[in-house]
Amino acid sequence: MSEQSIVLQGVGVGRGAVWGPVATVRPAPEVPADEPVPADRAAAKEKVLDAFTLVAKGLRAQAQGASATVADVLKATAQMADDPALREQTGQRIDKGEPPMHALTAVVASFAEMFTAAGGYLAERVTDLNSVRDRVVARYQELPEPGVPPLPWPSIIVAPDLSPADTAALDLDKVLGIVIEQGGPTGHTAIIAGQLGLPCVVRATGASQLGDGDIVALDAAHGTVTLDPDDETRAAVETRRAGLAALAEATADGATADGHHIALLANIGTAEDAERLTDAAVEGVGLFRTEVLFLGATTAPTVEDQATVYTRALAALGGRKVVLRTLDAGADKPLAFVTQAGEENPALGVRGFRLVRHAEGLLRTQLEAIARAAKESGGTPWVMAPMIATVEEARQFSAMAREAGIETVGVMVEVPAAALRAKDILAEVDFVSLGTNDLAQYTMATDRLLGSLVDLLDAWQPALLDLVAATAAAGVETGKPVGVCGESAADPVMALLLTGLGVTSLSMSPSAVPAVRFALSQHSLETCRAIGEVARKAPTAAEARAAALTLVDPHVREVLALD
Template identity: 65%
Template sequence: MTAATVGAPAGGVLHGVGVGRRSVVGPVAQVRPAPTVPADAPLLVDGRPAEPAQVHAAVETAFADVAARLRTQADAATGTVRDVLAATAQMAADNALRTQVLARVDAGEPPVAALDAVVQMFAQMFEQAGGYLAERVTDLRSVRDRVVARTLGLPDPGVPALTRPSVVVARDLAPADTAALDLDNVLAIVTELGGPTGHTAIIAGQLGLPCVVRVAGATDLEDGVDVAVDASDGTVVVAPGDDVRAAVARRAEADRLLAQETGPGATADGHAVALLANIGTAADAERVGAGPVEGVGLFRTEVIFLERTTAPTQDEQAEAYAQALRAMGDRKVVVRTLDAGADKPLAFATQPDEENPALGVRGYRLVRSNPALVETQLAALGAAQAATGSTPWVMAPMIATPAEARDFAARARAAGVATVGVMVEIPAAALRAREILAEVDFVSLGTNDLAQYTMATDRLRGELADLLDVWQPAVLDLVAATARAGQELGKPVGVCGESAGDALMALVLTGLGVTSLSMSPGALPAVRFALRHHTREQCEQMARAALAASSAPQARADALALAEPQVRESLGW
């Protein structure tokens, strides 16, 4: 909010990367840090150093207890929270991690030193791999902290018991911590580390919580001090004054009013733009299906695969897809086929080690090494279509050439899939969008990966977030080229990346010719409101202004200058 940075109180303003657009005021609740113990700290039994066999048993029991507790939390959770908790539980139960620690313990190494050595080795491997594995380093260290606490009989690290609505602040927040939150008493999440596409940000988005990550100095905030958290601006105002509190109150009231508008997406002059939701599971479809959403624009099916040791059967997959289709009734459901590979490893389809997994065998490229995996999924989607009478829009990720699009379309149609598309998230695909669209029925722009590959910047590296700004003109050029190809051929071009949920960017995307926008359900009201208060011509003017800019900040500023004052005020732009 603009007011948050004008006349800031003596406490000052901390800056980070915001996730979402909501703002709140509340007291800080610092997450309990990991236990601080020397690496050579012995395990004591009755005040004396334990015998080797006792140390072995204590460490083994600690791993089992941590894994069991995480599984219990996963079973009680839903959607993305459940999935990431299950992933962390699987890590705690990982045989390689446990046996290597126990081998060091059996050799006489103190338990904390053994844990630290093995965890550090795995963390370095994950960080070198990059992508999805790099993001799981937080989970790995969370498992380490819990095992140390259980082994030595110390309090578990994590979120304290919340007795009042609070802003949860942490150096980083593991999925297990996030899932343990008492949502009745959580106003927002602030972390010093993490990125806008990390686990914390994803879960915060699912829970509808404002979130600001990469906030330097966040853990120095005193427990109980009031802060104003603005996810839209990525700011945390310490000890906010009356002006900031009033701005937050106005934003909350505006959000309440926005949520009351529930009609289909369209500009002020009636140009339709379908507003869709991103989901990860069939259960997510059931939840969003009960709300004012026109369909699903991205069903991330890899969730069904990632935490398994064997591939799900065709029948298992077909039932999950049919459940999602039934939940949405006659509304559109866009299904992305398996987006996994080197950076999202599958236990049953492991690829050889790669120096740069983001450029490796992932997405549709799995067909090169494991065609049965792709064909089984397509058969399951065809079966779900036949069982429900609903037609899913099925698209493949990581398509680079028209030939790959043609190959996928042939396989999908042979499996009975009626509506076939592909993702445009590689610059080569955007540059050849016309040729690719000639092979399929639609395309959807994945702007997260498109920005990553265009700007040569790992999208999980929070310190490079400025290069991944959704307003980068180079990325907008590729979006414009793809949308133009869709208009020429009369085929739909959607956006399902993070930029679709930015209400101002949604106007620009509409002006570029994008026909549908898919986002977190919580972003829908603001996008719907912004569209309804601008004509198509205004959107096109904004798009031209953004494309002509020389930088991301200028692109946003130039588009904002053309926005309706009423919308700027209502949405806090």
């Protein structure tokens, strides 16, 4: 890298690297400070409400041509544009004599404040809420909607943030990567970039200063964006791209160098996601987030509706392992028809399996649908419940699932209490799966969607490693499977550590599988165990990862840019 190069630091998503010209998104239209009060308030109100309707219609039209993951969030954003409270409060302000766009801005600001205070999933939706506002303002002013412009050539998209609608508008044949100044590693942009296999850097401070046509090198593995990269940096990018492309061609099952098998699985949210895995080199699905079917719905999906989706997914995988997580709603994923209002701290409230306390029928209906899908598809799904904290809860879920006809029953370990008593919980079920995202959140008392505290949520935090190790040890002792389906499974070095601890399967975004497969294939089980041992002796997260890296093969470190 030349001395003149400016390097922006952020948080990387994936391991890819790319270089090319910048393309910035169209800015949001400005609301005039001196916007006048309309002479005809009724006509102005009608024009604003029409703008809401047009925005919702446009978002749904985009959803029709988008991938399943993007389509789901586009539909949710369209529902936001249709939200009666948002429209009604804006109209009321106009009726009282406020300028239309000032009225809209004030209402959206109040909603954004509520979402931010609620935290979690709702806080992440503030970007979508602001996107609706900006689109309505543009429609009202009869201007082009803000977002990504048509790309004349392959480019790296740079923006303060991207809404799902912006992402859905991308011409993927011409998008090299994504850089955003805001957001976080679990936000919509990061998730969609991971699903699409696009190199991405979020929280890249200073990215908004980049301009159209600037040449940058994006390195997701190191979370860097280099302005005016020199020949050496460009060559390193091309070497990484070629190396990762070669790894993606491998199709062998996951295993260490000495033949110890580790199942490499995919995380999905829809039947369409499952169908896209038909030719993918994964051994099945380790996490089917079934709540995607529920989010945004005003009433619970019927047994028939759910069974149709689950049957499609099971049939698409053709007998491969499929682990379905029952409804994980509440807290950051509220449902209109079940989430309780007024919880002061919803992340610690009625969420996940705890919904059975006041909506048992919701879970029983889902279990019936899964059992029906198993019969119709000929598959044998594994089914697990989220947010299990006690042996009693594990026992209760196991009884309900088996009564419904589910053969293989498990639970998620996301609460420290469950990790500490994993052996007793495994006495009640057939397997457990570690959700390291939530486990980190509850271990470190830190909102996992709050980007400013991302260091506390590091998967290498010693306390978190201890809980993972305790759960894996319980699996080894009882002879039952212990999987990991949190983001840590996608880290090649962490994958080695987890294997060494006794974890039996790793589930991640399909685009992350090749690097993990390669890392495993180059290390023996003995080395994996040694990595786990040295990492757990370290007093800090940084020292734990550094200690693990000393035992990683130098060639693997070079190919995957792990240093």
